[in-house]
Amino acid sequence: MTHKNDFLRKGPAGLVVVPLLFALVTLVLLAVMFKVFAAPYYSLVEWFMETSVVETQPKDLFDEAAQTLTNTENDRTAQEEPEQETIPLSSITYPSKGDRYGRITIAGTTVDAPVYYGDTNSILNQGVGTYVDSSGAGIPGESKTILMAGHNNTFFNDLQSVEVGDVVTIETHYGTYTYTVERCEVRDYQDTTTYDFTRTDENLILYTCYPFDALGFTPNRYFVYASYTSGPELDADR
Helix, strand or coil: CHHHHHHHHHCHHHHHHHHHHHHHHHHHHHHHHHHHHHHHHHHHHHHHHHHHHHHCCCCEHHHHHHHHHHHHHHHCCCCCCCCCCEEEHHHCCCCCCCCEEEEEEECCCCCEEEEEEECCHHHHCCCEEECCCCCCECCCCCCCEEEEECCCCCCCHHHHHCCCCCEEEEEECCCEEEEEEEEEEEEECCCHHHCCCCCCCCEEEEEEEECCCCCCCCCEEEEEEEEEEECCEEECCC
16 A cells, blocks of 8 residues: 555656646636636626616617607697707707617608618618718708718619709708708719818718619719708707
8 A cells, every 4th residue: 555655656647647636626626716706796797798788779869759759749739839940959869870860851762761870881781871970070950061871772772863953851850951952973982072071051962872783892972962941950059
């Protein structure tokens, strides 16, 4: 028995087996301790991540406003009140990237699509996107240049039917706006003169890839330019 124990302590097997057993026991103990002491913090991290995801989910401001309007219709008087000419900017829920805040239609065409704040590929797969990466770009009512994009094979395919004088209507969660088409042009996608973000008069620019039946990348864009006709002004000072 003594010789056998000496072999385990001094022989090659002892040099390998004993450290391995010690390491295994140590790992098991560490795992148990980690589970016991880290569990509360792990739950806290999970809660924080879930809360963050919920808070950053895009909102459907347009649908929420429509539901509110429906719920209050019975409380209205028989005579409809005229729409406000000016709305305090602070009184509306300003959209965040990814939020749906309106709907666009063009008389005489089949264009009828939801409007989103932002123009990422994900947004353009859902509807019409609003360019937001410039302080000079705005949303309806801000007295700025409004630049909206849509895919040529889906939501903006029928821009090809737009004619000068047609009326573009954009319903938002805070008011309805109309614009009158002034001209349509085909321009290169790198041509920065197609828009002017220094303007202080409200104007609408719609664009899509051209030709309308093109698939994949194309260097040309079809632009529709329209001037402001009606809709409440957003007062940034109120």
